[in-house]
Amino acid sequence: MSDTRRITLIVNGRSRTADVETRVHLADFLRQSLGLTGTHLGCEHGVCGACTIIVNGRAARSCLMLAVQANGAVIETVESLGDIDALSPLQKAFSEHHALQCGFCTSGMLMSLEAFLRANPHPDVAAIREAISGNICRCTGYQGIVEAALVAAAERRGAA
């Protein structure tokens, strides 16, 4: 038994159409069908935050949505932020403030903070800690991540 549907969605500014099995969650679809492996999968029950992406402007767990539910949606993944030659301000701040070590949680951290900073251009440390409380890092610790978020927020304000 295979229940499939054709879906069309915008991923990182590009329209994509694909046939998906309806039971496939959005993170697996992004990684396996579209090859966007920047989105990581840790716990697959919404706790670790590694798979966080932006769906229609809001941060969400891509493991807790079916791909078929993203039909018509606008999706942003970590691949939308920048690349190795042109990092986004947030990525650059992560690099400069030792906000990552193994990097597994980083894509989720970046996408949570990307959504958070868009809505909160003037965050304080407490608000940043709250924003990443749903993203678990098990090696670097959070201090560098909080510092990077503060720096990125300031840079974004300057650039705006």
Added chain:
Amino acid sequence: MQRESVKPAPFIYHDPQSRADLHDLLARLENTKLLAGGQSLMPMLNMRIVAPDHVIDLNKMPGMDGIAIGGDHITIGAMTRQANLHDSPDIKEHLPIMIAALDHVGHFQTRSRGTIGGSCCHLDPAAELPALCSLYDAEFDVSGPNGARKVAAQDWFQGYLQSALAEDEVLESIRVPLWPAGATYGFSEYARRRGDFAIAGAAALFAWRFDATIDRAAIVIFGVAPDPVRLRELERDLIGRRLDGEAIHTSAVAAKRIEAMSDPYVSGDYRRRLAGIMVERALTAAAQRAEMAA
């Protein structure tokens, strides 16, 4: 198509877009699961804790979300996202306790999809929103192929993860009666990590007389027993009294007497002890809010 590793067991997906279609599916299909925000059901599907033959997605259903203010009540559509409740000026004005509670419901990345109806149908013992429904004696509006009915909060909770919703019914909306102006609230919960399931929590509402004695009280404890627990006897005893240190202490002692769940991580004794502390904190916050308003 590329071969994919899939986590949920196979099911047929349905996304009805009208009441007639939804009720038809509910009448016709067996072993179904209704998919609202997915923040509880999707983990259970991914881990194959549940393996329904059919998943009925409510996300395309018209008219199931939104907040409507009546004279003495507020009606919240079952598919209203937790994030939208959190950001709503109407909720801030009429149900500020809900915003305090929502701060503890997962994280902003899960509240973006999680719904109040989903929380109230999944009924995790630690869930904050169902506890508020119990606190307010809310009314649950459900519909199904055999018509609509209303379920009182005290009948809604049927034990661990079990609501009064029948297999072929869907929760449409929740009607929350409002308390008089001047009523104050307190909310407190304890979890090991931010956003985790609460080990214990308490919420309280007080309406006041002109002489600052209690006119009406409601106190609920969640996370401790399978269902939210109202302390109705205590609520009656508090009427006419001041919410002073002695009354708060009496309440905390009463809270420690409720039946508590025990699991390999948290003993019933510890849950009961925490229940007392949560009630103490919630009542202290309610008393402070009343003082500030006076």
